[in-house]
Amino acid sequence: MNTDQLEKEALKYGKGLGKLTFRLLFKLIKPFLPIILIIILIFFMLLALIAGVYSAFPNTSGDNKKSPILAGVFEDKAKDKELRDRYYKLCDKYNVIDTWAVNDDPIGPEDGSIYEASSDRPFYPGTKGEYVGELVDSNGQDKRLKLLWGQVHAATLYNTYANSLSQITAQLQEKTAKDLHPYFYYKKSKVITTTTEDEGNTETTVSIVYLLVEAYTIQGHYQYHYRWKTYHYEKSSVTLEELTDIKQVLPNRWQRLENWIKDEYKLNDKPEDLALARTAVWEAGQGFDARTEWLNWLLNNHLSGQYISQAMIPPELIPMFKEAEEKFGIPWWFLAAVAYKESSFNPQAENKATGCYGLMQIAPDNWPVYARRLGFDPDLDKDNPRSQIFVGAYMLKEMGLKNINWNGEWKEQTLDVLAFYGGFRGKDARERCREEYASKIWEFAEMFRVGGVRWPTPGYTTITSSFGWRDHPITGKRTFHEGIDIGAPEGATVISASKGQVTFAGWDKPNNHKKGYGLYITIRDENHLYLYGHLSAIYVKTGDQVNVGDIIGAVGNTGSSTAAHLHFEVRGLSLGGGSGQPIDPLLVLRNAENN
Template identity: 35%
Template structure:
């Protein structure tokens, strides 16, 4: 009887403890689930009011962004996530028992959280060498005048002054950029273009949540901010509207805040051989190549020389895909065929990651495979999967690569305008991007070339229907992109091209007043404003 009474007391205590501990966790779990599904107002369902509220926070975050000044648009990696503005404002309102959101001046709040940038001056030198056959008169041995042909090389040098990002001061710490000079040559037909510029050689990161903590103190009226306080804010920020309801951090699991990237993925400036390797490795091992790209971004921010902090056994993760030496010893592959498997060789790393993920069962259970790849984090897995689904046009985000890398000046936007040649009011079906002649033009997305006009010469305004030399690429789902007024083209109808692949060079053929690229986006045949679709919005 005594033992039975003791067991009853124990059961009652367990039930009471479960109620005291379990109910708050269930409540918080439900809260995170609702926020993840887009319920920002607490109505237990996502509706038009929630979308209107989300738009307000999104506009506040966008308005606080300092803008893009660097030629390679590195700043876009650090755009403020609207969810962070929402999370701080939400908990501030909760403390004041206010049911109305936004509660604070969210534009001012966003300004306090927004990144700050520092720059340095640099140059991009573009040397274009064009071989031409010229005819000239000469007097031969008999004294007669004859016409002879001679090959000459015409050289044009353009030096553009640009800005490079040096530091990015964000709410989670500061990123320090280092650069090295690089010269790349492109050749096609009778033209050779040599581009010399500084490229990113490394990004160092010094973590500091001082700026975020100061904002939390100010808006939540706190004397100090604990790690738990900060984590709750960050987890709410990432969960908002993503569809990923993660609350494992409440019981000690790694949270989304460990992997929260505050910008999108820009891989339009990656070397073409990397993009090719992502696609080929994905095809060989039956892995979605966008997942491989997302892994590279989350693991190393596309830095092939990255070295991670020591894990619990003291090993340092290495290279683009952050392999541990012990894992590399088993799964490392010689991807480029140079006879050596090197984790710091980006091609080897890409193929090895594809192979490793295939062994982990990426096709049967992608989330579980990525969980194992990361060493045990579902937050990591969800982050990679989320990014991989929003990088391509077909995936839903509609983000296209900037078609003239290094040149961002819009000389004529989409919409009504006074035509610079006719002087008449007309509708401009695309955007004009100013750039010197012979600057490479790249495909904004992978696809198949469906139209090429390449016979036009500058001065013939009617050639190509006014477009001059131009290329049209079909991307699927009714989406096409058009690239006009080209000096030269380097693709043919039927070619399958990759995102970032050179398809021609900037010119002034057709109805044009000077060298530029006329770029169009067409949906089911109808022209739309390209700017919302472009990766780089200046």
């Protein structure tokens, strides 16, 4: 074999080895590709956000030319940490400085929908009432709108640059947080639990919760409306107020932030300049906050669509999906699947490229037409999840989801409509849609349809203490109960209400079994963390994957407890903080099976 042949054979062998190595490497990293892609996406997103801030900064030259301050973006220096900690304290202070209850006595079903505002009769700015001092909405809507450290930092940073200040001062930080702080107005409401004992005796307990009725924030000025609803379980019934819709007060949801930017940064009145500056500040703030909260959550808890069941759907949306089913004839679980695929259940999700917006990602040309047709205001109802769901359902129905056999081969029957709704065009549109879009919606829909919520203590539905304010049974102090207590005998079975991953299983206070939650378990899915406390036994371990209805433990009396019961909490992961913020578990358990 001559030299040329040897070189050719060597090259051929080398190419083959390279392909084999690539295939092996790809096989190894394939399970981690979603996480790798998320990291890359977030990295470039942060770069884009920072670039957006710079592009909107005023031009500087001569003596005014200086390097911008970007503390806390890529390096975790001690000074950056000190800066963030100061912002955290300011946000904690000013997020609750204007939190007011508009009624003195809690209302019940007989009171109707009193203490709710309208666009021509807002509570802000004049109305005050009893000072609350906490973010206490049982649906967690106030926590979605609270002021975050990144928002204050971005606004302060831009102000420093726009006004040629030499440094970010503590006074400027404080002023910015105070100027941008939210105003929250609540009404006190009742949750009424009625339990019928085996002897026929009826016991009624009433707990007090706060419901957000108005929020004036830099993200918008919103009003919230409710209706009374009763849910029945085996021996119990629960009557509470259920969120029906969220309406904007101002046609431009960004008006407050843009007015502040105009005054502070001394900008002109051109709408496009104000919008550019507002977008730069807002998205930079999201970038700063993403680094410390969202990014950490994604990297440390990369569930990526693995744990899907009804329990993970934001509980305030399910009644709206079901109302749309009654009106338009499309199953609620199918509508929920479309919303999850399109927006991950984010009513403010926006596609920057197409302008599609909201839960159902309605195109900007379609939104005003169909919103008006269904009786909604295109401006004031833009962020209303109910209007978004209704418009999406109406469009899907008009596109062809009218005569679908939802108990038969519904998947193939929906393909053409999903291809059009998802924007797939061309000769291979159906197959591309099937692979990239429809197959995911079908998968989600099946999981929502059959993956129902389960009551965590089969056979025991008596709620001995509801979510909300109460006198602590041991200390006697007025405290906020972040879950519900379900009465059951020691040793009774505890099952998982949701599909998910066990993130903790053990003692709350290993050195003192009479404190805290005692023996407890936490499980998380895509949107919620579920806590099962005061157990007598645990049958799972950290890292286990569980399905709806799997046995995970037994009722007990461990920790700070006066009698055998299950303490059950639900925390919204999207509401901020490492383990989320508590919401009323009954909202998740409304349609739970109990067997």
